Amino acid sequence: MRLRVQGLPTAAGVTRVLSLLAVVAAVGLLPWLSGRDPALTVLRARSAEQEPTKEALDAVRSDLGLDAGPLDLLGSWAADLLHGDLGTSWVSGTDVLPSVVSGLQVSLALMGAAFALALLLAAALVAPVLVRGRRSAGAFAAMLAAVPEFLLATVALLVCGVWLGWLPTSGWQGPAYMVLPALALGVPAGGLLGRLVADALPAVLDERWVELWRGAGVSRARISAAALKRVLPQLVPQFGMAAVGLTGGAVAVETVFAVPGIGRTALGAAKSQDLPLLQGAVLALLLLGLVMGAVAAFTRRRLLGPALRDASLALPAARPVRTHPAIPLTLLTVLAVAIGWGLLRDPYTVNTAARLAAPSFSHPLGTDGLGRDVIARLGHGAAPTVGTAAAVCALSLLVALILGFLPGVAAGAADIANALPPVIVGILVAAAAGPGTGGAALAVALISWPPLAAHAAALVQEVRASAFLTAQRAIGASPSWILTRHVLPSVAAPVARHALLRLPGIALALASLGFLGLGAQPPAPEWGLLLDESRAYVERAPWAALAPAVALALLAGLAVSGAAYAQGRRVPRTGGAGSTGSTGKKKEALVEV
Template sequence: MRPTAAGVTRALGLVAVLAVVGLLPWLSGRDPALTVLRARSAEQEPTEEALHAVRRDLGLDAGPLSLLGDWAFGLLRGDLGTSWVSGTDVMPSVASGLQVSLGLMAAALGVAVLLAVALVAPVVVRGRGSAGAFAAMAAALPEFLLATVGLLVCGVWLGWLPTSGWQGPEHLVLPAVALGVPAGGLLGRLVADALPAVLEERWVELWRGAGVSRARVTAAALRRVLPPLVPQFGMVAVGLTGGAVAVETVFAVPGIGRTALGAARSQDLPLLQGAVLALLALGLVTGALAALVRRRLLGPALRDAGLALPPPRPVRAHPAVPAALAVVLLAAIGWGLLRDPYAVDTAVRLAPPSWANPLGTDGLGRDVLARLGHGAASTVGTATAVCLLSLAVGLALGFLPGAAAGAADIANALPPVIVGILVAAVAGPGTGGAALAVALVSWPPLAAHAAALVQEVRASAFLTAQRAIGASPLWILTRHVLPSVAAPVARHALLRLPGIALALASLGFLGLGAQPPAPEWGLLLDESRAYVERAPWAALAPAVALALLAGLAVSGAAYAQGRGARRAGRPPRRTVPAPRKEAADAVRGTAVGV
């Protein structure tokens, strides 16, 4: 069997990622010998002789190819090397962290399933409706925000549950809820939005007319709904690996995500290699299992043909909702831009909200409102640049669907946090590195949307007429295909802008993005965790702003999709062609972020 273009690009992408992981000690641009020397003896003078001895011990003077080969051969033997900081084998640390993370992810998946069942149950009972705005909002909330709010409310204010550690089942509750709620919101929304249209199909009427019980009809409808949505479920599980990094950091859970982040900060590159490799393996295995489950659900007759769902009914949103959220955000940002975000006044450290400081002050006496306003300007500006870059890449790869599919599989298996850790290990933490990390994984939905539209436009009758009258391929491309594709994909990219901003904020929260004293929203939330018990307003201000941004993403996307549905008229009951189905799937995940 000849390899397809998607298979080749998938293999090349995987090899490239593994090569980057294996060459981290060489790509980092820093002298690993200095890191190891300081870890072994902080008092030893870093002379050239001492550094050369360390390089010789680590094999760093043999060159990048030898370094990559030694790492690959060790990997085949099950040897991940020795930690540069602790001097112990990496494998036990990775295995221990992976065991903790798998337990946390399993609990989070249980929370997600329970929430999804609660969202789907009313649709099953009534046979119509959708999951609504609550599910969309839950899916759009980032895990680090839910974790921080849960720690603040349930752990600090109410004292119901422990806020850190991993000693018993009670320590699992808050992390599992923070990690599982967004996943459950997305799962419930996907199934609940697709189920009513399936229940209106002709075969359901025939079954009911034949006296088939309601339970059997519902079970068959669920089986009809699940196969096209299983790849989306796989992406949800992959997202758990990225969200676990933030959640484990907030609650001090000794999982593989926190291990990877700590290794990146301490430049313990062997431990970082092992942790990232474990996270990458989790994502790839999850994707493979999702594909296998989908094939089993479809059965032999439909495996190659696939199965498309009727178009989902969009979440209804009144235009006043996104407008109101935008007004509140813009008012806070505009007011903050008029104030100085860097002015330090230690006399008013952690001061509560007042007329002088409407949102209080932080640990250095800086005005929280000012930092909120200036942080929004930089975050939105960076997100806009990332959005434009993703749009350009998506449009370009939309004309190469075979090659883009394989690369998209690898990009979908790498959450922004994991890519951010790799970029930070190579180039150091910073705004540019965070933007690059988000851009590397934010293009697949846009490319899928563009590819579906390109296929649809190329099959249209008016292009056949253009070819018949002798129009050149370049003329058809520039005057017909590209204009028909660029506008819808550009609107799709615009709807993804708040999600990209949230992804950048999550990297800033983990210390992988903007660095102090930059007033970035994720960084503000991270800084406020040190004194959240004494000054909760410093944490609530960026938390509320991020929640409003998530709400704006959801309501804006819902209003845009609803307006598009009204323009197109009532959707038909028949199954839509595959290109439109792929385009609908690409836009359906808009409010979930990248």
């Protein structure tokens, strides 16, 4: 029996604190970690005409305290931070705190409207399940959840703002300016929340107590309320992660619609190397993510009540959502044909005479602002987009398999990683190492391992407690034999399938960083970068933006339909050596893809 002394920190708690301190230290050391000379940035901001002589740069470094070394720099920054001083902007020369507070207020208003819209959409998706027991809402909700915010923002701006002229497309001057950004943020979040609840409800409605209540004449409304109360406690942490996702999505949405929020402030500070402003904005975003996670944990404890606060209230395994194999096959065929067609063409040939040409036989998807063939850039962009995602996916799988054997250590770091959306980590990495494909891949890899590690830890715990391993120990099998012949094969296969299903999501995260200018740089034909380049002339040549947008949508749809088909095809496994048994099937079926 394991005893934990009251008051002593757990391994997860220690790791959580250390991970948080590491992130804060990285933010504080940004002026020192940055590969560029901060003194040159400040000198150019103060006087563009002044020559960057050694004496002038040394004077700036002395003024900023950059010549004191990294530890002194971190100490002085932390001391000022404790007194509420975020420093002075290197570009504007004004205090950082008012800019951070102003941007945070705008972002909170936008995220509040988006979350309210997400809850309304989730309720609409769940209502048919409660009223008629239909499960079709889950598949539709999954499709909505798979659409990235920056992609939906681009399409909404193009259709509702440019073509139809219904709503303003940029700025923040009234409620009308909030509609399109809130729509772009709220629809994917609402689809995710609706999918989680819609997938969990049917199994709960099949439980014995529901049948007894119906036989006793209890009203449908009361049964539905009780079923929701049964479902929500285990899903509230996912709701918190969806709220954290709004933080990362807000950066791209604020950029598309020129909303002066904290996300756009952080991105602009990273690009201009205004490191004090970037430090304040990233700290505000990190604090926002941690607060949302804490609110989700508190809400779950309140829903469970004091009697079940420390208990595990597991949900029954969700039924697999079946889909026809023709759906993923069709999406894969369309995507493969477009990519293959583009690979036969040159993506770098510039023809200014044919710039912004409409789709034709010679240019099936038209040309961009430099006259380059769009379908060629789309085809050649598949490798840097999906290929880099595959490398990140493999690295995340390796990290997850290692940390799966250290669940106490991994849990604390996972909490901090879940509070950091890819865009925020991408901003930090770009500020330190500069934008690029490698930096974007590192940013996504740093936070993509927690779901896989949690899955691996659950399977490791189950396999270690299985009867066949007890028999192996009884006959004298060595720990290395048990690990390599039984534990690893039982864990690696399902976690690898889980990682493969997350591949399109990782590709979309990389594309979002490319869209924000934090990933691949011109003239690389990366899909997110193609979307970013086409924004300047979206009114004149919408096909240049629609081509990568449709490709990303097809990739997202392929992930959803492929995962549903794979889950529907999964056959029960029998217990025994190299298997996780019946409990393992349930745990694997509950993995969120």
